Amino acid sequence: MTKNNKYKKDFPIFAKRGSKKPFVYLDSAAMAHSPRGVIDAVAEHLQNFRSNVHRGVYALSEEATEAYENAREIVRKFLNARSAQEIIFTRNTTEAINLIASSFGRNFLREGDRILVSRAEHHSNFLPWTMLRNEKGILLDIIDVDENGELQISSIERAITPRTKLAAFSCVSNVLGAINPVKELGKLFREHGIIFVVDAAQAAPHVPIDVQEIGCDFLAFSGYKIGAPTGIGVLFGRAELLEKMPPVLRGGAMIREVTVEKAEWNDLPWKFEAGTPNIEGAVGLGAAVKYIEGIGFETIRNSEEILLKKTLAVLEDINGIKIFGPKIISHRAGVVSFMIDGIHPHDLASILDQDGVCIRVGHHCAMPLHQWLGVPATCRASFWIYNESEDVDRLARGIEKAMHILRISTNVRRISANHE
Numbered sequence: 001m002t003k004n005n006k007y008k009k010d011f012p013i014f015a016k017r018g019s020k021k022p023f024v025y026l027d028s029a030a031m032a033h034s035p036r037g038v039i040d041a042v043a044e045h046l047q048n049f050r051s052n053v054h055r056g057v058y059a060l061s062e063e064a065t066e067a068y069e070n071a072r073e074i075v076r077k078f079l080n081a082r083s084a085q086e087i088i089f090t091r092n093t094t095e096a097i098n099l100i101a102s103s104f105g106r107n108f109l110r111e112g113d114r115i116l117v118s119r120a121e122h123h124s125n126f127l128p129w130t131m132l133r134n135e136k137g138i139l140l141d142i143i144d145v146d147e148n149g150e151l152q153i154s155s156i157e158r159a160i161t162p163r164t165k166l167a168a169f170s171c172v173s174n175v176l177g178a179i180n181p182v183k184e185l186g187k188l189f190r191e192h193g194i195i196f197v198v199d200a201a202q203a204a205p206h207v208p209i210d211v212q213e214i215g216c217d218f219l220a221f222s223g224y225k226i227g228a229p230t231g232i233g234v235l236f237g238r239a240e241l242l243e244k245m246p247p248v249l250r251g252g253a254m255i256r257e258v259t260v261e262k263a264e265w266n267d268l269p270w271k272f273e274a275g276t277p278n279i280e281g282a283v284g285l286g287a288a289v290k291y292i293e294g295i296g297f298e299t300i301r302n303s304e305e306i307l308l309k310k311t312l313a314v315l316e317d318i319n320g321i322k323i324f325g326p327k328i329i330s331h332r333a334g335v336v337s338f339m340i341d342g343i344h345p346h347d348l349a350s351i352l353d354q355d356g357v358c359i360r361v362g363h364h365c366a367m368p369l370h371q372w373l374g375v376p377a378t379c380r381a382s383f384w385i386y387n388e389s390e391d392v393d394r395l396a397r398g399i400e401k402a403m404h405i406l407r408i409s410t411n412v413r414r415i416s417a418n419h420e
Ligand SMILES: Cc1ncc(COP(=O)(O)O)c(C=O)c1O
Pocket: 029, 030, 092, 093, 094, 095, 122, 124, 125, 170, 172, 173, 174, 199, 201, 202, 222
């Protein structure tokens, strides 16, 4: 799959952009491209089924509702949730985690309760918890990762106190690429009666997710990271908890009855879906899940491991490079962050861009982690289904060129000779 990748042709953007200028896309952790099936499903919906949902009594509206609810069922199966009531469509992971903090956190956590998070979290899984600290006097216990960027269960175990009420961890780190042991964490938190929130934004494209197996209470991911349109995300929540949580947004669609004096909320999941939702986004998300399932996570993972091995081998040959994250390939998803002495990440990204190589540089919305690493920014190359071996060669050649331009001595060997 990595050489002459057979899935690449499913993604129209490569044919289009690649025809004008070489195009090597190594930023899927920020945004995955959409396969033709997703683009077609959204276009077909807009052309043939566009109508508001849950409202009309005419056939077109019923068909739109069916398409929207069918997407929810596809997501339910994808996450192996018990019921579609537990699948709430949000805009993205950020909105989903904010919903948990605003509804569950504000109503069921008390002053002096403690929340566990790791230092490696994306701001989306950090700031909603600092909000509770600032508003309610809840305490945050920050868990450090080890020197390989991995979470150690023993450090988490040590941090648990009788007042620890909630733990929020990513399944895959967007900077370190580390695949965190969420099943083990789920078991640990269940034993202590701690609510477990999983940020699966970077996991959804790379590893199978089974909310029952993890035993988490909440889990969130964003559609665009698995090839769906932007503006559609998912919050899984255990029905028992969602039932007792108040809605965050109030308005249309989320009510059963409204009088001037009071309102009664709709059933799950619509209680949390106020206003007209992103209907075509949900349809696109359903198509994206189907596309991934058609390929299978085993295939995705095998290809990623080959790319990861080659990328790490190539990068390790560069003088003055520091690569962040796990050294063991099976502990890492398709994300590699690095720094090269004397080269500012933004300079490197600009030079790579001249040759059509797209990488992400910056703090990747994980400033507490970068402060701890002692660097203001890192360079990040990330892969998905459409990447191939040649992309790694092009990255290496681009880095070589950047080092030459910036007059940094290099001993990057010709990768074609060493790593094919
Ligand atoms: C690990 C992780 N969590 C949360 C987010 C936030 O996702 P979104 O911007 O879609 O809300 C991201 C985005 O990159 C992420 O990588």
